[in-house]
Amino acid sequence: MKKINVKEITPVIRKLFIDANYYIEQDLVDKMNEFLEIEKSETARGIIELILDNHAEAASEKMPLCQDTGVAIVFLEVGQDVQFVGGNLNNAINEGVRQAYKDGYLRKSMVDDPVIKRINTKDNTPAIIYTDIVDGDKVKITVAPKGGGAENMSEVKMMKAADGIEGVKNFVVDRIIQSGGNPCPPVVVGVGIGGSFEQCALLAKKSLLRPLDKINEDSVWAEVEEEILTRINDSGIGPMGLGGNTTALAVNILSKPCHIASMPVAVNVQCHCHRHKSIVLE
C-alpha cells in the first residue's frame, strides 16, 4: 500500500487552481487559431483575436483569464493501492482551494444557503469533488474552475428511447442555439449520454476534459460530434453572440449504458475560458 500524506495535496491543489486560472491550455489556443483561418465574419475574427490576446496577456501578467474564476471542481482518480494518511483528504483539498483563491487574487464566487440567504463563503469553498477508484498506486488530480455563465446554459433531459439519435442531436443543437451569447462563445460542448439522471450530467462535464485535438475513439460518435458541431456553427451565433460561424470549437460526447426505459442526455456548456489542469502523483 502506498501512503500519501494529505498535507502534500494542499499545495498541489493551490498551484493547479492558480495555474488553471492564469494559463490556458495550448489545445484551446490552437483550435481558436484553426477557426480564425476559416471564420468569414470580420467582426468575429476580431473577437477571436481579442480572446487570444486576452489569454496571452493573462499568462504574461500572471492574472486571471476572466473575472469569473469559477466554482472549484476537482476530479480525483485514486489508485486502489493508495492510502491517504495525515488527515482528511477533502479538508486538504478545500485548504488548497482556500489558499489558491486568496493568494492568486481569484474571485470568490461560492454562496452558502443558495436560495434564501446567498452568503458568500469568502474563500470559494467548498470544492465540488468527484472521486473514481482505479487500478494501481497513482493519484491523478484534475481541477476545472467552472464559470457561472456557461454552467447556467447547461441542461439534463430525460429523453425517450424513441427520440433516437436525431432527438439527441436536436436537443444538443437547440440548447446551444437558445444559449446565444450567454455562455461567452466560442464554446466547447460537453455531452453525456446514458447512465442515470445524475451520471449523464457528470459524463457531460468529464467529456469537456478530452483534449480539443483528439477525436472520439468511437467512429460513430465522432461523426455525430462533427454533425452537431457543423449545425451549431451554421447557426450564425458567432463569438460572444455577435455573429459569425465560430460558435463552438468542439463537441465531446461520452456515453454509458442506461436502463431500458431511459435515455438521459446532458449538455454541459464550457466557455472560451476552457480552464483545466492535471497532475499525476506517482
Ligand code: SF4
Ligand atoms: S462564461 Fe466563461 S468567459 Fe464568460 S464570464 Fe463566465 S468564466 Fe468568464
